Amino acid sequence: AEPRSVVARATPITPRLTLLVLRDITERERLEEMRRDFVANTSHELKTPVGAVTLLAEAIESASDDPEQVRYFAGRLTAEATRLGQLTSRIMNLSRLQSAEDLTELRDVSIDEVVTAALESQAVAADSAGITVVRGGDRGLYVRGDVQILIEAVGNLIANAIAYSPAGGQVGVGVKRADDHVEIAVTDRGIGIPEAEQERVFERFYRADQARSRRTGGTGLGLSIVKHAVQRHGGEVLLWSRPGRGSTFTIRLSAVEPAGAVTAHKKSKK
Ligand code: ADP
Numbered sequence: 001a002e003p004r005s006v007v008a009r010a011t012p013i014t015p016r017l018t019l020l021v022l023r024d025i026t027e028r029e030r031l032e033e034m035r036r037d038f039v040a041n042t043s044h045e046l047k048t049p050v051g052a053v054t055l056l057a058e059a060i061e062s063a064s065d066d067p068e069q070v071r072y073f074a075g076r077l078t079a080e081a082t083r084l085g086q087l088t089s090r091i092m093n094l095s096r097l098q099s100a101e102d103l104t105e106l107r108d109v110s111i112d113e114v115v116t117a118a119l120e121s122q123a124v125a126a127d128s129a130g131i132t133v134v135r136g137g138d139r140g141l142y143v144r145g146d147v148q149i150l151i152e153a154v155g156n157l158i159a160n161a162i163a164y165s166p167a168g169g170q171v172g173v174g175v176k177r178a179d180d181h182v183e184i185a186v187t188d189r190g191i192g193i194p195e196a197e198q199e200r201v202f203e204r205f206y207r208a209d210q211a212r213s214r215r216t217g218g219t220g221l222g223l224s225i226v227k228h229a230v231q232r233h234g235g236e237v238l239l240w241s242r243p244g245r246g247s248t249f250t251i252r253l254s255a256v257e258p259a260g261a262v263t264a265h266k267k268s269k270k
Pocket residue numbers: 156160161164188190191192193201202205206207208209211212217218219220221222223224247
């Protein structure tokens with residue numbers, strides 16, 4: 001209510017100032033709306049797994065004299081609880097990225113380090129899907145950023161490339177320098193995304209129908225996290241995709257020359 005009255009009182013100031021005030025209010029309203037939507041979406045998305053956990057716990061109680069059944073329900077309970085854990089941690093990450101809080105861990109980040117860690121985080125998934133991940137391109141590039149957030153963003157793209165590829169497929173992770181930018185491209189030859197959905201897949205909790213029926217277990221938050229993570233770094237995410245042909249997601253960030261010597265990052269982190 002209070003911001004509107006600012007507009008009402010804006011008559012004496014110059015048109016330019018009025019415009020600035022208006023813009024500021026629109027931005028504030030937009031943020032407030034985003035926050036409200038986020039809480040609503042989140043509560044809705046949490047209801048399903050929480051409901052499942054409750055039902056499974058009840059099923060275990062009533063099946064207590066049948067060890068076979070208890071084991072079966074307990075297995076499903078563990079799977080649901082794991083998914084709930086993944087969902088909550090993603091929600092927290094996204095909410096942190098969307099908040100006005102500054103990124104605190106800024107430093108010169110080696111893209112080699114980011115790609116290595118992102119690949120490691122998806123190694124088990126690639127293995128169990130029988131997918132070969134091929135890494136290539138330029139080495140020794142740096143950006144200014146938060147290494148954990150960048151690892152998560154690239155990891156999410158690799159996770160999707162694996163998840164939406166046919167078993168036995170190939171996924172590529174390529175890095176290149178383009179003028180004063182670094183591009184990290186993740187390519188698959190999987191199901192692809194229809195043009196009409198290409199913008200929407202970056203919305204939180206959005207999942208293309210095709211994928212919904214093909215694969216359970218996703219959260220619909222991965223790409224939203226990628227988008228916000230990259231935006232917080234002043235970069236952008238580009239998408240090329242054709243249904244049936246595959247997809248390439250490219251993260252573009254400003255390149256920096258590392259402050260220290262090129263060898264400064266050689267001590268590999270564990
Ligand atoms: P999810 O957890 O469902 O994968 P994401 O936010 O990561 O959530 O992705 C949103 C939707 O975008 C997915 O449900 C899927 O429909 C589509 N998508 C994302 N990555 C790919 C890809 N590499 N190939 C095809 N579809 C994809």
